[in-house]
Amino acid sequence: MSLTEALGAQSVFTRSLHPDLKTLQVIADGDFQKLPVIDLEGNSSLEISFDVLADEQAWIDYTVVHCNARWEPDDLSDMDYLEYRILPLHVESVEPSFNTFTNYFHYSVTFPNEDVRPTVSGNYAMFFHVQDEPDSVLAVATFSVSEQLLFTNGTVSGNTDIDFQQLHQQLTLDLSWGASQLPHLDAASELLVHVTQNRRRDNDRWLQHPTRMEKGHAFFEHERQLIFEAGNHWRRFEFTDEHYPGLHVDHVRYHAPIYYAYLYRDEARNLENYRYDQDQHGRFKIHALRVDDVNTEAEYFMAMFSLDAPAGLSTRGVYLVGDMTSQVLDESTRMEYDPNEGLYFKELLLKEGAYNYQYLVPAKKQTLDNGEEKTLLSTSFLEGNHYETPHEYEIYVYYRPFGSRYDRLIGTARLY
Helix, strand or coil, X not given: CCHHHHHCCCCCCCEECCCCEEEEEEEECCECCCCCEEECCCCCCEEEEEEEECCCCCCEEEEEEEECCCCCECCCCHHHHEEECCCCEECCEEEECCCCCCCEEEEEEEECCCCEEECCCEEEEEEEEECCCCCCEEEEEEEEEECCCEEEEEEEECECCCCECCCEEEEEEEEEECCCCCCCCCHHHHEEEEEXXXXXXXXXXXXXXXXXXXXXXXXXXXXXXXXXXXXCCCEEEEECCCCCCCCCEEEEEEECCEEEEEECCEECCCCCCCCCCCCCCCCEEECCCCCCCHHHHCCEEEEEEEEECCHHHHHCCCEEECHHHCCCCCCCCECEEECCCCEEEEEEEEECEEEEEEEEEXXXXXXXXXXXXXXXXXXXXXXXXXXXXXXXXXXXXXXXXXXXXXXXXXXXXXXX
């Protein structure tokens, strides 16, 4: 994808755009479970990192672009939102892999850094491309910068407006702010609230009009937009040592030039009773035993997934989703059905670590206000829905006063 095409995209998200670019992560303050959000005052930072599978180092640059609330690159000039030297900037931190079967180079960028820092809040996208080839975009990393002027409280309940402790969860939100910090805020017309469940993009919600307001408060109550499928815990597996099977790994085999980790066969869970588990809400963590530096010494391996599920779902498509796949819905994440085996299969090249995943099935398509079409996925076909399931709900609150040229991010929060 060229940079021109990427900048003209309807919305952007963290993803690799090249088959040899792997393990793209955006981590805040060294904690992989935090939201990719930093504060405008510079009290926190991000590390954006990835690997390029290659025998020789590629020279890679990056460009930082400001986006609106819906993650579409906006019309601001880089001088409006950055303090920087000159764009594009070069990725300075590059390390070769050491003593691994697969050769790769590990790239990382800290943001902000001595070359660039944000001057306004909002959503940002970092585009990586080959040096001197700006139309060869390799990856996009997205993150946000918040002013944290508004605070969000709320609840997550299985008692919803459409069922009682059954298949759904419903949120209530209480947004509060101080009059001295946002004296002219008109919550009825100037706020845009974005809510996601475990960072999924297919079923995210946008709210503009509070159900009621008080001085310094905006409430969203009995809002049908805030009802989500209850879902189920994420499935988990770990591969941290090529010599031993890890969690949910049946056996390991070496087929030159890499190891293959054959996971235990998965089955549909939609008819099972609820069972508590502790997951990472869809995230993955790079981890390997008996190494000094996981960035450069962890091995790549082929994870072999298999699923026992009805053959009829193949016409809809069964997708392997989670942060490890950037929740992309294409042939790279669609399970392949083998009628002879009566199973769905997929293999993914991953780096040693702990992973979360689910099998989701398209339910219907939805056309957004901006004309973008997205596919809604459902947990009901394979994973099941249990109101008891603990999820992470992410709330981003944007503020665009009359006459403003961009969407300010004035608050973020997580509800469980």
